[in-house]
Amino acid sequence: MSISVLIVDDEDNARVNIGGYLEKKGYEVLGAATMDEAREKIRKGEGDVVLLDVQLGGEYGPNLLYETASMQNRPPFIIMTGFGDVETAVDAMKNGAVDFLQKPINFVQLEKSLKHASEIVAMRRELDHYRETQMDKSNFVVGENEIVKTSIRQSLVASEKQVSVLITGETGTGKDVIAKYIHASGPRANKPFISINCAAIQSTMLESELFGHEAGAFTSADRKKAGLMEIADGGVLFLNEISSMPLDIQAKLLTAIETHSFRRVGGTALIHVDVQVLAASNRNLKEMIKKGEFREDLYYRLKVVDLDLPPLRERKEDIPELVGFFIRQNNARQGMNVVNVSNQAMQALQNYSWPGNIRELSNAIERAMLFCDGETINLADLPKDITTPD
Numbered sequence: 593m594s595i596s597v598l599i600v601d602d603e604d605n606a607r608v609n610i611g612g613y614l615e616k617k618g619y620e621v622l623g624a625a626t627m628d629e630a631r632e633k634i635r636k637g638e639g640d641v642v643l644l645d646v647q648l649g650g651e652y653g654p655n656l657l658y659e660t661a662s663m664q665n666r667p668p669f670i671i672m673t674g675f676g677d678v679e680t681a682v683d684a685m686k687n688g689a690v691d692f693l694q695k696p697i698n699f700v701q702l703e704k705s706l707k708h709a710s711e712i713v714a715m716r717r718e719l720d721h722y723r724e725t726q727m728d729k730s731n732f733v734v735g736e737n738e739i740v741k742t743s744i745r746q747s748l749v750a751s752e753k754q755v756s757v758l759i760t761g762e763t764g765t766g767k768d769v770i771a772k773y774i775h776a777s778g779p780r781a782n783k784p785f786i787s788i789n790c791a792a793i794q795s796t797m798l799e800s801e802l803f804g805h806e807a808g809a810f811t812s813a814d815r816k817k818a819g820l821m822e823i824a825d826g827g828v829l830f831l832n833e834i835s836s837m838p839l840d841i842q843a844k845l846l847t848a849i850e851t852h853s854f855r856r857v858g859g860t861a862l863i864h865v866d867v868q869v870l871a872a873s874n875r876n877l878k879e880m881i882k883k884g885e886f887r888e889d890l891y892y893r894l895k896v897v898d899l900d901l902p903p904l905r906e907r908k909e910d911i912p913e914l915v916g917f918f919i920r921q922n923n924a925r926q927g928m929n930v931v932n933v934s935n936q937a938m939q940a941l942q943n944y945s946w947p948g949n950i951r952e953l954s955n956a957i958e959r960a961m962l963f964c965d966g967e968t969i970n971l972a973d974l975p976k977d978i979t980t981p982d
Contacts, residue, residue, distance in 0.1 A: 594818050594825065595710045596620035598639025598667070600630040600656070602648045606695075610643070613699055619706070620818060627651045634660060639667055641709040644689075646673035646680055654680065657687040668709035672697060733917045735910030743770065743899045750897040751778030756849065758894040759872040761901030764949030767872035768832060770899060775828040780868060783827030786820045791833035799841050803848070805857035819856065821848060825865040834894070835875040835886060846890045869894065904946040904953060911942050914950065918957040919969075930961050932968040940971055944978045 597619050599607050604625070611621040622639050624630040627648055633639055634656070646653045653671070660666045671684040674695035681692040690712065691705040734744055750757045751774045759767045768787065775785040793801055800810075804819030821829055831837070837845070848854040853864045871894045880886035904911070915938070919930050933941075937960075946952055960973040971979055 594620060594822055595706075595713060596622060596638070596640045596818075597706065598622045598624060598630065598633055598642045600624045600627075600642060600648065600653065601645040601672075602626065603645075606645070610697060610702070613702075614706075617703065620816065622815070627653070627656065630656060631659070634663075634667065640713045641706060642667050642669045644669055644671055646671060654684050654687065654689075657684060657689060661688065668712045670702075670705050670709060733910070733914055735907060735913050737902065737907035737910055739900075739902050740907060740910070743901060744773075746897055746899060747774050748777055750774055751780075754778060754780065754868045755896040756868070756894050757870045757897045757899060758877075758891075759870065759899045759901065760877070761872075761874065762903045762949055763874045764951035765901040765903055766950050767874075767901060768830070770901065771828075771830040771832075771870045771872065774870060775830075780827050784824050785828050785830065786824035787830040787832060788820055789832045791836035795836075795838045795841075798837065799844065800857050802841070803844065803854050803856055804859075806859040810858070816856075819854075821854065821865055821867055822863055824867050826867075828868045828870060831869065831871040833873060834871040835873040835877060835880060839885075839887060842887045842890050846887065846893055849893055904949045908942050911953070912938065914953055915941060915957055918954050919961065922958050922961050926961070928961055930964060930967055930969060934968055934970045936971040937969050937974055940974060940979050 597611075597614055599610055599614075599621065601607050601610075601623075602625050607623045607625070611623060614621050622633060624633055625648075630642070630644075634642065642656070644653045644656060657669055666688065668690045669684070669688060670691045670693060671681070671689045672693040672695055673680060684692055690709050693701060693705060734740060747757075747770060757771075757774060759770055761767055771787070772785060775781060788801060790798060800817070800819065802819050802821055804817050804822055807815050831845075844854065848865075849869055852866060853862050855862060877886050877891055881888045881891060915933060919933075922928060923930060941953070941956075948955075956975055956978060957969075959975060960969045964970065964973040
């Protein structure tokens with residue numbers, strides 16, 4: 593698990609010495625020389641753990657404890673001082689500090705304190721993942737379609753064996769939902785699920801997003817950054833719309849999957865990770881391979897298990913169950929009490945071709961619920977392109 597430490601100290605040598613030691617131990621290190629700088633970094637969520645000096649110029653460091661007392665998931669604070677003030681230590685611990693260290697810092701004691709603080713961070717992350725997992729499980733409809741049922745059975749095998757999976761299908765067929773289901777169903781359920789849409793990120797930045805970069809690797813790289821593959825260590829990395837990934841990054845991804853290791857942009861150190869890679873595409877990757885637009889070796893490395901999700905027009909038997917699910921979901925979210933769909937409305941929903949697939953159905957039901965007068969969705973409540981298709 594990657595842990596970042598924010599060192600708040602007005603002495604440059606202290607930040608450099610402590611930071612250098614922690615980096616060798618595998619921690620990400622950030623620095624702040626003033627209270628204002630520390631406040632800004634904490635506000636932005638930078639620093640899983642805060643190592644805070646008591647005296648910062650003319651300011652009193654532990655004031656940050658009071659200021660952040662109501663902050664949700666406030667980072668664990670470790671207080672350090674050169675004055676050995678017992679009263680300050682007791683006050684800091686009462687106000688939420690997890691430990692208190694005297695300067696000059698004993699690195700063995702510092703490691704023990706950081707180990708305790710890291711356990712707090714890990715527990716919070718696991719609780720967050722647990723909540724997300726429960727939500728994902730409740731946000732899934734299998735239905736009666738045999739192809740979908742087969743895909744679910746194969747998903748469970750892939751989840752248990754923790755192998756790479758390639759998920760294909762038209763836009764809106766639920767590829768991201770299947771990916772979350774794989775994560776939630778297996779031994780990595782309480783570990784990170786990290787998702788990235790390769791089509792939504794500039795190709796020049798995609799490598800940095802995936803693998804991270806070292807400070808100075810390019811013009812705007814003012815500090816070291818962990819990539820998503822590193823953040824996903826122990827868990828699942830979901831590469832949505834992988835067909836948009838440039839060939840040179842495909843090569844680096846292939847190496848990372850095969851060797852379980854990679855180098856950050858501008859870096860030389862080899863970073864080892866344990867990540868289950870899931871990928872999705874709405875394009876025909878075999879055709880892209882013929883055109884030289886996608887690597888064949890990466891294609892076969894990803895599709896240890898391949899799942900091809902059918903469009904909604906080919907699984908219309910599942911529409912009533914999906915409609916019921918979306919109604920229950922929106923009732924809970926919007927405080928509504930819709931309990932029925934008229935026969936005419938349901939017939940229109942089942943006759944429509946659904947070019948936008950399940951995502952379009954979800955949006956149509958949400959819209960219909962907003963405009964229906966009572967507890968029943970009627971034909972007039974549905975969008976016109978569904979009731980009067982071309």
